[in-house]
Amino acid sequence: xxxxxxxxxxxxxxxxxxxxxxxxxxxxxxxxxxxxxxxxxxxxxxxxxxxxxxxxxxxxxxxxxxxxxxxxxxxxxxxxxxxxxxxxxxxxxxxxxxxxxxxxxxxxxxxxxxxxxxxxxxxxxxxxxxxxxxxxxxxxxxxxxxxxxxxxxxxxxxxxxxxxxxxxxxxxxxxxxxxxxxxxxxxxxxxxxxxxxxxxxxxxxxxxxxxxxxxxxxxxxxxxxxxxxxxxxxxxxxxxxxxxxxxxxxxxxxxxxxxxxxxxxxxxxxxxxxxxxxxxxxxxxxxxxxxxxxxxxxxxxxxxxxxxxxxxxxxxxxxxxxxxxxxxxxxxxxxxxxxxxxxxxxxxxxxxxxxxxxxxxxxxxxxxxxxxxxxxxxxxxxxxxxxxxxxxxxxxxxxxxxxxxxxxxxxxxxxxxxxxxxxxxxxxxxxxxxxxxxxxxxxxxxxxxxxxxxxxxxxxxxxxxxxxxxxxxxxxxxxxxxxxxxxxxxxxxx
Amino acid sequence: xxxxxxxxxxxxxxxxxxxxxxxxxxxxxxxxxxxxxxxxxxxxxxxxxxxxxxxxxxxxxxxxxxxxxxxx
Numbered sequence: 001x002x003x004x005x006x007x008x009x010x011x012x013x014x015x016x017x018x019x020x021x022x023x024x025x026x027x028x029x030x031x032x033x034x035x036x037x038x039x040x041x042x043x044x045x046x047x048x049x050x051x052x053x054x055x056x057x058x059x060x061x062x063x064x065x066x067x068x069x070x071x072x073x074x075x076x077x078x079x080x081x082x083x084x085x086x087x088x089x090x091x092x093x094x095x096x097x098x099x100x101x102x103x104x105x106x107x108x109x110x111x112x113x114x115x116x117x118x119x120x121x122x123x124x125x126x127x128x129x130x131x132x133x134x135x136x137x138x139x140x141x142x143x144x145x146x147x148x149x150x151x152x153x154x155x156x157x158x159x160x161x162x163x164x165x166x167x168x169x170x171x172x173x174x175x176x177x178x179x180x181x182x183x184x185x186x187x188x189x190x191x192x193x194x195x196x197x198x199x200x201x202x203x204x205x206x207x208x209x210x211x212x213x214x215x216x217x218x219x220x221x222x223x224x225x226x227x228x229x230x231x232x233x234x235x236x237x238x239x240x241x242x243x244x245x246x247x248x249x250x251x252x253x254x255x256x257x258x259x260x261x262x263x264x265x266x267x268x269x270x271x272x273x274x275x276x277x278x279x280x281x282x283x284x285x286x287x288x289x290x291x292x293x294x295x296x297x298x299x300x301x302x303x304x305x306x307x308x309x310x311x312x313x314x315x316x317x318x319x320x321x322x323x324x325x326x327x328x329x330x331x332x333x334x335x336x337x338x339x340x341x342x343x344x345x346x347x348x349x350x351x352x353x354x355x356x357x358x359x360x361x362x363x364x365x366x367x368x369x370x371x372x373x374x375x376x377x378x379x380x381x382x383x384x385x386x387x388x389x390x391x392x393x394x395x396x397x398x399x400x401x402x403x404x405x406x407x408x409x410x411x412x413x414x415x416x417x418x419x420x421x422x423x424x425x426x427x428x429x430x431x432x433x434x435x436x437x438x439x440x441x442x443x444x445x446x447x448x449x450x451x452x453x454x455x456x457x458x459x460x461x462x463x464x465x466x467x468x469x470x471x472x473x474x475x476x477x478x479x480x481x482x483x484x485x486x487x488x489x490x491x492x493x494x
Numbered sequence: 495x496x497x498x499x500x501x502x503x504x505x506x507x508x509x510x511x512x513x514x515x516x517x518x519x520x521x522x523x524x525x526x527x528x529x530x531x532x533x534x535x536x537x538x539x540x541x542x543x544x545x546x547x548x549x550x551x552x553x554x555x556x557x558x559x560x561x562x563x564x565x566x
Contacts (some may be wrong), residue, residue, distance in 0.1 A: 041540060184497060281513065288556045307517065383516035 003350075003375065004416070008398040009034040013399075016089040016411045027053055028248045031078045031402040035394045042387030044376050050385045051189045057234055058404030059426050064088055066194020067183035068151040070278055071202075073100035074254040075262070076108040076228050077146040079138050083131060083163065084153025088185070089115040097443045098258040099233050107144040114138065128166050135178060146179040146259045149201075157184035169470040177259065178204040178431045190381035190403075191356070199281035207286070211264045216225065221247045221316060222268040225276030226283055226294070227358070228257020232448020237455045238274070244330075245313065245323045253279060266290040270315050272297050274451075277386055290332065299451040300459070301366030302335040339369060342460040345372035345468055349419035352412070354404055354427070355368045355441045356380040362389040362439070366450070366459055375416055379403050410434075416419070420467050435468045435475040501508070501556035508555065510538055527552075535564050 004012070013032045017025045030047035039045055052058040061069070064082075069092050082089025094111040102108030116134050121273045135148055148170075150163050163180040171178040181195045181201045195401055207349050210216070224240060228235040235255040242249055250268050253260035265271070271294035285295040295315070297308035306328045312325035349372045353360050360377040367374055376399035377384055385398070394400070399412060407428075413421060413436060415485050421431050422441035431438045439462065447462050449455040499511045500521075508521040519542075525534025526548045533548035545564040553559065 284501075284511070285515075287501065288499065288558060385516050385518045389520065406547070 004397060005032055005397070006036075007196065009397050009399055010272040012412070012415050014409050015415075017018070019407070024053055024056070026407070028056075029410070032408070033400045035396060035398045035400050037391060037393060037394075037396050039358075039391055039443055040388075041382050041384075045469075046387050046400055046402055047377070048387060049192065049381070050403075052403055053405070055079050058380075058403055059406075059424055060189070060403065061194075061256060063153060063183045063187040063191065063194035063197060064153055064185040065092065066191030066278070066381075067093070067181050067198075067201075068194075069200035070191065070229065071195055071198035072149050072151060072181065074100070074110065075149075075257050075259060076100040076172035077104055077111045077144075078149055079109050079142065079145050079147075079256045080149045080151055081112050081131075081134060081138070081151050081342040082153060083127070084155050085119050085348075086115050086117045088153045089113045089151075095443070096134035096215065096229065097231050097446070097448070098255045099230050099236075105142070109142065109145065118155060123155055126159060126161055128161050128163070131161070131163060131166050132170055134318055135174070135320035139176070141176050143178070144491075145181065147408070149179040149181055151181050151284075152184045154185045157182065157186065162213045167237070177205060178211065192381040192383065195278035196281055199279065200420055201287075202282055203285050206259070206262050207266055207282070207289075207466060210267075216266050217263050218269075219248050220269065222250045222251065223247045223270045223272055223312075224251040224261075224265045225249055225267045226251075226253040226265075226271050226273045227279035228252065228255055228451070229275070232450070233443045234455065237449040240311065240454075241299070241305070241327060241452050242272075242312070244327045247312075249317070253282075266292060269310075270294060270295065272312065274299065274362075276389070277357050277382065280385075282356065298362045298365065298457070300363045301369040301456055302339075302453065303324060303332070303369055303452060303485060304362075305456075320428065327489055335453055335456055336456050339461050341369045342464050345464050346371070346460075350375045350416070350465055351420045351422060351439065352376040352399075352418040353402065353421075354380070354409060354423040355414035356382075359422075359441055361386070361393045362449075364393045366456060367463075369456070370463065372420075372463070375399065375410060376401065376416060378402055406430075420463065435472060437469065437472060439463065495560050495562050496559045497558050499556060499558045500553075510536070510544075536561070 010169050013089055017029055020028060033046040068080055090113055093113040100108055100110045107325050116130055122130055133258055150167060167178040167180040179201055181317045185198045187193050228238055234251050238291055251265045271292050273279055273283050273294055273296050286292045286293055298304040307326060309324045313321040350373045351367050356379055360379050364374045365488060377394060378401035420437045422439045425440050426439050428440050444450050452460045496512045501509050502526045503509045505552035510519045510521050519538040519540055521536055522539050523537045529552040531548040533546045543564040544561040546561050547560055
């Protein structure tokens with residue numbers, strides 16, 4: 001099917017909305033849009049960051065997921081206590097594949113689950129004493145822990161425990177930073193507020209820790225990588241490019257990151273933000289308070305990488321700019337070989353995306369490098385500023401869907417018939433059973449890294465092995481297939 | 495009276511950012527923009543108007559300021 005016209009896309013949205021009751025239809029209509037590159041401001045065409053409609057299937061998370069799962073969780077040398085009942089921490093444990101180096105349980109704690117395991121009596125009598133005991137116990141069992149964060153689950157906010165007081169008291173006692181994070185799951189409409197709360201906690205409890213301490217030797221090429229969670233090793237694949245350029249990466253936020261790296265970040269010359277959605281708050285704060293400029297970059301696919309490397313280099317002197325060209329040149333042969341190998345197999349394939357954070361717009365370039373076209377994209381928890389940045393990346397008359405419901409997404413796929421869908425685990429098996437190739441794009445379908453030139457090779461291979469997998473030809477049971485000869489007759493007639 | 499963070503964009507324009515509303519707009523005109531003071535009525539590219547008492551000497555951007563909605 002050729003790409004759809006504006007009217008066709010609009011009709012499709014109307015058709016899909018038809019089943020909803022009037023009120024729901026009115027609400028959902030605001031979240032679905034046809035992309036128009038001439039629009040400067042997304043708020044004119046799409047509404048975002050609103051409460052999901054009750055009764056529909058949404059795939060959003062909660063504030064706790066945004067704080068513990070995304071921002072704080074990957075900081076490897078701290079223990080992150082899931083303060084509250086055991087489930088929230090246990091069922092999200094190690095699911096995001098934030099890789100790190102270290103000895104788990106000795107000096108790093110990334111894949112472990114720490115919880116205060118609330119029982120009825122803790123709800124009735126309060127859990128502050130338990131929390132204090134727990135913190136002391138953690139410090140005794142894991143003496144190399146550099147700091148502790150207390151990630152509140154819903155009940156903490158409901159019963160009104162004073163985790164700040166406990167944290168302050170214990171912090172003094174143990175002489176280690178203890179950070180209370182008020183990320184109760186009921187706050188906000190999605191995980192997005194959790195990111196904001198987590199950023200604010202970093203601002204209040206971490207960033208200022210080394211103000212006035214000049215023992216850290218700064219260099220003129222210091223940068224920090226912000227908003228790269230090292231999923232499947234992403235941050236490492238990004239970091240080597242920056243280091244080859246001659247920059248010094250002082251901190252990684254927060255994949256494979258440490259507490260001291262975060263404390264040193266205000267001393268860098270430039271903050272590089274990959275995931276704008278989850279970390280823009282702290283970058284803006286550092287710009288205001290410490291005068292550290294920030295810029296967004298994109299390390300998906302060779303076109304965007306080259307663009308970003310040049311943009312980053314433009315902040316520094318000629319040595320770095322020359323180095324950036326050298327880096328691009330060094331990898332040219334490598335990525336050209338990848339494109340030559342996979343592009344013929346993937347040319348013209350259509351992709352629909354529905355993920356969160358930065359991916360719905362950032363990976364578009366990587367697909368285009370492989371000759372593929374993104375015909376629909378949407379965010380789980382974006383805000384207007386994300387859509388502002390998306391409109392320019394997407395083709396005209398493509399679909400935009402915000403906080404898409406299970407039903408809408410299925411209907412869109414049935415009509416648009418993409419060759420590949422990139423979304424989460426909750427959508428994966430539905431679409432695979434519908435016979436549509438699918439990649440789980442939250443943690444790269446247990447593959448990765450996808451960032452950088454090294455990641456692009458893996459990205460291209462993964463997309464090829466998903467789309468061109470022979471299993472898609474076997475979607476029909478053998479006895480339901482038309483007999484030989486009959487098939488040709490059908491084909492000739494059709 | 496939202497807190498507004500104002501920062502310089504790459505192209506030299508001023509960006510008007512309201513964190514609570516995720517509003518990122520460019521400032522179109524500023525009533526007073528001299529060496530002595532900055533402020534007064536501020537019009538954004540989307541047409542909305544905001545007010546701040548002129549600040550003297552002009553603030554260093556980026557900075558956070560408290561604006562009022564103008565005209566109401």
